[in-house]
Amino acid sequence: MEHSELLVDWSRAQFALTALYHWLFVPLTLGLTFIVAIMETIYVKTNDRRWKTITQYWMGLLAINFAIGLATGIIMEFEFGTNWSNYSWIVGDIFGAPLAIEGLMAFFMESTFFAVMFFGWNKVSKKMHLLSTWLVAIGSNLSALWILLANGWMQHPVGMHFNPDSARNEMENFWEVFLNPNGVSKFLHTISSGYVLASIFVIGISSWYLLKRRDTQLAKRSIIVASSFGLLASLYLVSTGDESAHQVALNQPMKLAAMEGLYNGERSAGIVAFGILNPEKKIGDTNEDFLLSFSIPGALSVLGYHDRNSYVAGIEDLVYGNKKYNIPSVESKIKDGKKALEALRTYKEAKKAHDTQTAQEALKTFQKYEHYMGYGYLKDPKDAVPDVALTFYSFHTMVGLGSWFIILFALTLFFALRRIIEEKRWLLYLALWSIPLGYVAQEAGWIVAEVGRQPWAIQDLLPVGMATSNIATNSVMITFWLFTALFTGLLIAEIRIMLKQISIGPKEH
DSSP: OOOOHHHHHHHHHHHHHHHHHHHHHHHHHHHHHHHHHHHHHHHHHHOOHHHHHHHHHHHHHHHHHHHHHHHHHHHHHHHHHHTOHHHHHHHHHHHHHHHHHIIIIIIHHHHHHHHHHHHOTTTSOHHHHHHHHHHHHHHHHHHHHHHHHHHHHHHSOOSEEEETTTTEEEESOHHHHHTOHHHHHHHHHHHHHHHHHHHHHHHHHHHHHHHTTOSHHHHHHHHHHHHHHHHHHHHHHHHHHHHHHHHHHHHOHHHHHHHTTOOSOEETOOEEEEEEEOTTOOTTSOSOSEEEEEEETTHHHHHHHSOTTOEEOOHHHHHHOBGGGTBOOHHHHHHHHHHHHHHHHHHHHHHHTTOHHHHHHHHHHHHHHGGGGGGGGOSSGGGGOOOHHHHHHHHHHHHHHHHHHHHHHHHHHHHHHTTOGGGOHHHHHHHHHHHHHHHHHHHHHHHHHHHTTTTEEETTTEEGGGTSOSOOHHHHHHHHHHHHHHHHHHHHHHHHHHHHHHHHOOOOO
16 A cells, blocks of 8 residues: 655654654663662762762652653654554564563563662662662663664564565564664664763763852762763774674665765775765766765775775665676666565465465465565665765764764863863863763764665565555644644753752752
8 A cells, every 4th residue: 555755754754753852861861870870889889978969869860851751752652553553564573572572571670660769768778779770770771672672673674474464574583583683783882872971961960060169079979980981881882883884784785875975886995084975966977976075995894894895885886786796776676576566466366266376376476576575665766765965964973973972081081080170171161062962963873773774664675655554644744743842842841850950959868
């Protein structure tokens, strides 16, 4: 069933809106839970009440973020049934499993111990309270695990088969889905980015206190914990990013080409350290790819395939094909995909008519071309190309900011350990203004992940246009603006409450 382009676009816009707002809250929770757990561990070990006050202060900000972040996550899961019912029908057997586990195991564990962590200071023992704090941190990250495994499966579907009788993808091997290298690398990269954001958040607010010359003990101690945690997390983030890029190169070469604005494939391809894309560049023309660029030779081949001499396919190789490197064209995939869809229709009609011989022949044809079934829905080979400019600039924004954060953590840790951090007011201002940059890097990362895989809801199997629910476009438009108002209101509420709590500062309980 084909849907109007307007319905598809509004459905995509609504889900993108929900995801972008949701991701303003989640990474801070992922990282701040561990920072709070580390601080409380120091308190239990030292029995220094100042560490208890510091822990309770950051725990209060965590509670605000946690509570408001729940709303967007719940709405996003409901949208799979309201706006993406075809998607949910076709892959619900696989996609629903990790989401169900997330709800049963991680979410309940996280929520239960969150109550003990926040309200149980004088009701349970120190060790029990500390255990609850660590279980909240583990639970929040387990929630991310199952959600990111589901997303990783969409980017690289494994462990399943397509049932022609039900027209659904069905799980064959749970462990193959669970250990999907794309999902695992995505999980590790995403949670470590959350640790980086939380560290920036703590350092930035602590820097504000030092600039105001108030609550200096809290600020200095918090900076040492957050900068240590953030530096380790950011270095680990680099290694997980390397593995994520390798998985993208193996399973989503079009995304890799878009990330680097690479139109023509190269051996020893370089990474663009800085570049301005040529807005006049179109697929198949002779215009230059960049107006200005500076590349690191061979780095993209190393990043993608761990071999400096490897060939990295460009956008035009992937669209038009490259016989030398055995890269099929999108046009040939579309033809094979249409054969698969026609064979599937013939099979179902023959089964309905009890024509066993025709059904068997059609099934064999379908199985021959099944791998490219998703391409049969595309109308033009160029439809397989994502938004190159948005993907390219988002990727380089993320990488550039990530490099700055490593420098920030190293500098703040160095000066904090030397006990002269309050004298470096220029660094304190940089740390404070790095808080919004942390969120920019987070959103840029998700834009790369999701825009870079377009037009696919499930890579190579189901385009977004076929995943949408058959509902009125006006309904999606109305709910889009309602959600915009709701999420913006929640965001404003969080910021106002956060700012009020920060201005009040820590209190001795």
